Amino acid sequence: MSDQPTPMMAQFLAIREANPGALLFYRMGDFYEMFFEDAVAASAALDIALTKRGTHLGEPIPMCGVPVHAAESYLLTLIRKGFRVAIAEQMEDPAEAKKRGSKSVVARDVVRLVTPGTLTEESLLEARRHNFLAAFAAVRDDCALAWVDISTGEFRVMPCPEARLAPELARHAPRELLAIEGSRLDDVALEAGAALTELPALSFDSAAATRRLSALFQVETLEGFGTFSRAELAAMGAIADYLELTQKGRMPLLRAPVREAALGAMQIDAATRRNLELTQALSGGREGSLLAAIDRSVTAGGARLLERRISAPSRELPVIHARQAAVAHLVADPRLTADLREALSRAPDMDRALSRIALERGGPRDLAAIRAGLTQGGAIAAMLGDDSVQVLADAACDLTGHDELIDLLDDALVAEPPLLARDGGFVASGYDDDLDETRRLRDEGRGVIAGMQADYIAQTGVTSLKIKHNNVLGYFIETTSTHAERMLAMPDRFIHRQTTANQIRFTTVELSELETRILNARDRALEIEREVFARLSRAVLDRAPQIGQAARALAEIDLTAAFADLAAGAGWVQPMVDDSRAFLIEGGRHPVVERALKRKGEAFVANDCALTEAATPAIWLLTGPNMAGKSTFLRQNALIAILAQAGGFVPATRAHIGLVSQLFSRVGAADDLARGRSTFMVEMVETAAILNQADDHALVILDEIGRGTATWDGLSIAWAVMEHLHAKNRCRALFATHYHEMTSLSARLPGVENATVSVREWEGEVIFLHEVKKGAADRSYGVQVARLAGLPPAVVERAREILHQLESGEREGAGKPAAILDDLPLFRAAPPAPAPKAKASAVEDRLQGVNPDTITAREALDLVYELRGLLNRPA
Template sequence: MTSVTPMMAQYLEIKAEAPDALLFYRMGDFYELFFDDAVAAAAALDIALTKRGKHLGEDIAMCGVPVHSAENYLMTLIRKGFRVAVCEQLERPEEAKKRGSKSVVKRGIVRLVTPGTLTEDTLLEARANNWLAAFAEVRGQGALAWADISTGAFHVAPCPRVRLGPDLARLGAREVVLAEGSDAAAVVEELGAAATPLGASAFDSGSAETRLTRLFEVDTLAGFGAFDRAELGAMGALVEYVELTQRGRLPLLRPPRREAASELMAIDAATRRNLELVRGAAGGRDGSLLWAIDRTVTAGGARLLERRVSAPSAVVEVIRGRLDAVAWCVERDGEAGRARDLLRRVPDLDRALSRLSLDRGGPRDLAAIRGALEGAEALHAALHDTDLPLDIADLVGLEPLHDLLDRALVAEPPMLLRDGGVVAAGFDAELDEARRLRDEGRGVIAALQGQYVEATGIGSLKVKHNNVLGYFIETTAVHAAKMRADDRFIHRQTTANQVRFTTVELSELETKILNAGGLAQEIEARIFASLRAAVLEQADGLFAAARALAELDVAAALADLARGEGWCRPVIDSSRAFEVTAGRHPVVERALKRDGTPFVANDTALSASDGAAIRLLTGPNMAGKSTWLRQNALIAVLAQMGSFVPADAAHLGVVSQLFSRVGASDDLARGRSTFMVEMVETAAILNQADDRALVILDEIGRGTATYDGLSIAWATLEHLHDVNRCRALFATHYHEMTALASKLDGVENATVAVREWEGDVIFLHEVRAGAADRSYGVQVAKLAGLPEAVVARAREVLTALEEGEREGGGKAKAMIDDLPLFRAAPPPAPVPVKASAVEARLSEVLPDTLSPREALDLVYELKQMAGKAG
């Protein structure tokens, strides 16, 4: 059996602290991984797997990544579902050697890297929050706490189990902390987040309150709100997990903000997916509502815009306040434009501040804070005399900190503190002197030599250096007696022709020159630490400034969008109105503009003072039914997030819940067919929608037999009308359902207009009152490119079915039985065609050999030949 080396013994001891994580074990300029960690990492990162010695008779698998590029590898591992424990060297190798030749450098885990605890810019999406959440349940009550440790945002809300999925979908949380054994893990993993178990004691509300008061340095949490036991448990567990992963270094978290469900438009996960609010069909931002409207120019503004799209307000006063700010920017184009120019130069204040709080910040984070403060002050100066309906007082008040950073830092600091050159010249006299000695040592020595020559009158006196004596003063033996008579000069050495001296001043200067580089680094590190402390001392003011900058950016960006796209300010109130004039789909319209195709706008009248208001929409596929349904849902989202909307006019009563069931796909992992997915989503709507909900339903029942589907769609519409009593848009191919408009007071028919021309269908994309008489499915199939034989056969079958349906009595089946068997006609044999004179002439031409003149002559020749043939 091979004995365990001291280094491997240390590795195994540290690995035991993080058994469920890959251990990045620092060895010089590399992070090394061993044993099973190495095997897993090598496969995930596609890097070489090697070996290093043996353990218990087996080869020790090993792989490694360079420290300077470790962040790229970390991102790959995190995206593939791994957790990584980063183990750093806690002392220099020289310090270890002092303890003995066999001593191992002290190492320790400094952080656990997990999906919800990322802070580095290279690991994060600048324009999106990275939420870490914790879910707690206490005596039947549930609560969700969530924080972004890269920005300091911290929230909590009541969250019964039924709301967990929708709330996590709204946040897009990357990681969720749960009590060990919680069956909520299935909900978390279904949404693609990492479920992280934590001991039940972490969720104890009593210890959580103590932990939180200590974190925020208060005697009671009452100043932040009234929290129930489940909310305290969720917040406490989240804070404990952050402390665990950051190894005691807590980020600057803002005081928790309690959110009430009634303050936000409720949108479930299926609706978010169907409407593509912040993620397109391919998974990225492209094609989403956020992609279509995002004109923010700061990272903080982009993150705020995404939060508002994900969680539109349901409070009339809040919505109107946001609209007021956008309207001001629309009307005051000049001031808003100048504000956007200033905002473009504002760095990411939140994330710089968070990195500094975790002691992972560098000189450029201090520079980012300086730049943000400079921008904030310039914006306040430009806007404080205006009637802008935003509170911009928080943009100022930190001038002393800005002045300190401005004086202390160079214009463009290096990435790393150890690179030096961070602190500006003139800020610290001791640092300036150290730099002068480090950079101008020869000049300093020459100046001292000149002083000695002048003092002694010995022109041949020289200050020299060698590896034995260091710096010394050298003169000829003729002048030795004069030098010895001066008490300042201390004899060092006599050679055949020279005598060498030193002075206390020269010895001290030599020491300073030799230590100047290290001293300059130490002084810069000390100044950096003091600047960091000064910044953290003003954290509350900096967070407030960051919030004000983000709100201004969002208002100005939405105004720029409204001006550029011709959007209008919606009227928002507490009624049940839903009136849109010439509404448009913001995403489709943007896509069409790239091709120069105009979007056909449509009106929507869906108001009801009491009871349901439902539009039953019929018409063929490809006519624009789904577009109209979705655009009205997106207009509601835009209005309630505080944006102008793509319409000529809009009057909307606040929508409490938004439900959309548009399109479906199999859920094979859970054994669900397309039809089952459709029914599950429909059931959720019918069981939850209230009278202020807006429901968008498209083609309910299409995944089963015709009469089954028609029955389900019919009953669903009646339930929406009689029980839910909501506002709804219901698209269907079941024309039989149009009869409900005469039976139910709140239902009206609408159709998408088309025209037929020579057997083809032309889509007008206009929504009108009335009902479609057929679906034009065969014509659409032809447009899609189905073989002509298939289209012709489909017409035969359709005619037989329609005739049998008209005759009744089961004749449809008989008509089908009497149809002759389908026989695809063989492709026609090619008919030989005699080449024309023009074709014959062209067959002789070799284009690559033609000169420009010959090509022009050929065109005239062919034109003449074609004229004769005509």
């Protein structure tokens, strides 16, 4: 047996070697096949059968495969499980390979490398979320981050010191991160949920990047896009290089790169995003997050824009005020808002349709999506008119001027085109005369022949003339010998083909041409439709910048209308946002908790928060029992600041917020076992990040600092943290604690005020009022909460006993807590009480006096009625 692989296996191995690190989907007819290690890995990941095909080096070759028509669903599974997939297609007709010899292999090559950050197919993407590919570059001490969504064309870059990389990745949540080989960014990528792809240093060369980007955008210089640092060029160039590699030369349609200012948005670190559940709940998934609670958008583009605004609230007052003015304009006109939202709901995702067309992965439905989007855009622009506020007026302007393209697509496309161009049937009748004639031949061949036969009868006067068909001659004209003389007399018109015993057969040039056209009509119709599709695609791509602007305008209007609908429906108000240090919230509410309570028919208790504007710093020290709502109060004020600077209204009756430069949150408890961090260590790391970074315009919310260690250690740490916030950071802060000793700080530190969450006690029970008021709490009610949680009664009672001893000893000066605990009698579990003997029932008492051996039938019947009466007697 030879150890040499077959020509086909040799081709597979060569292609696989050229695409390391990826599973190879090897096209064989109607299937993508995988072999060797790829087959083993794919069969396990996809839960499909693993078979064998031939041998290699004396061992059977593992094989598995997936149907081409269902490949996208399998690709989605593989991508979500962290695989990269190389798609190798047949580059020629198998019949051509056969002509070269029986051992010739069909030419194949990789046409695309599918990775998490380079998806474009509708079925592989989440419609309401971006799919970012990011690249981080460092050139000496200069670092930058670039990110792109090839499904929408969004392309941005910003300076990004390595210390800011984790927060920025948390903001964008890229699916894939590109970095130079040996970068050691595995932990950062893992925390951001991104697949890390390392590229050679040449991919990050800034000089080569300039050439790549200039070629990509077909410009002589990048100066028209702005001034970029070497690190920014390197990051963008790495993206361009990677896209060329994965898309195999079919570059996506990217917008001109935009340089973001590093301080243009509120700075929010990864821990704060996680703790506040901005776009994803702690339990995983979108439900339960702020985004899910406030998303009223009706378009995919609007939903993506909302996520960007929530992830990066603006710090530019003119931008914030302009967005709020647009929302206020629609809040004041609910009829217009309703009409806009109804029209927007019929607008498809033009951004992603345009991207698929540019990558030659689009179909007729993508052209129809462009048509529908531009058509709806024109109607929406008409609704807004010319006297709208600036944001809406600018958007309306971008939605006009597309009539020529709309008319072209309207004339060319049917109302409901198929998904794939190869299926045909998407070009409207009357658009292309040649196509209409070809379709008529394809669909009405017999009628066309009948019409030609009638014409020949009229020309010759031979009523018995027939046009027939057989497999030898094809179509021919037949008549009897008697009438054939008239046709033989017109040799230039009728060409003799065959004479039989009783008939003579002719043909004509027109009939021969018609026969060829009928036989080729189906293929010709599809060919013409493909040509039409190509022309329409070019027409769309010629106006790609204007279509992109229209798509962004629809998203802006959708988000504005969504904010207005939310504000009107939930009773939210327009906040005053300025460059002061004010933080005044009246009747503030937590949007996520309020939504959950409303579903259960319960009301949310609103609360005020006033961090004194004149005080620098301005800190509230919040005390109160567990379960009373301290964490909710802390979080709701942070979320109100985010919503205000995102340009929306806020859940309050009044709000005045000075620009928040940074938002920090340290709440909840979590560990990081993968990196050897305990719950307390994670708490300290997050607290350190706050104390080292927060400036005087930051907003900090801290919950239970120091609770993960011994009591006196924890109190010492919490006390020191409070003093540092007051003396060094000088920021606005809400600090919740169970260390009641800290309330004395309000008398020592001029910027600190005490606040507490109210409760009431009733017959040993604790009632949570969820009201925040000035003052300090002296108890935490932990034992009562433990009872509510379902601890065994014996444990709760023992806890009460110990607490009483500790509190009494503290009041009476009995010594340290350890000494008091040493004097406690040992806990002894009481033996289980015997079950009380059940009292005999009236039925049992009556049966005791009955002797079954002596009772008569009549007496037995009477006894049954008597016993039934006893059962029905009230207890």
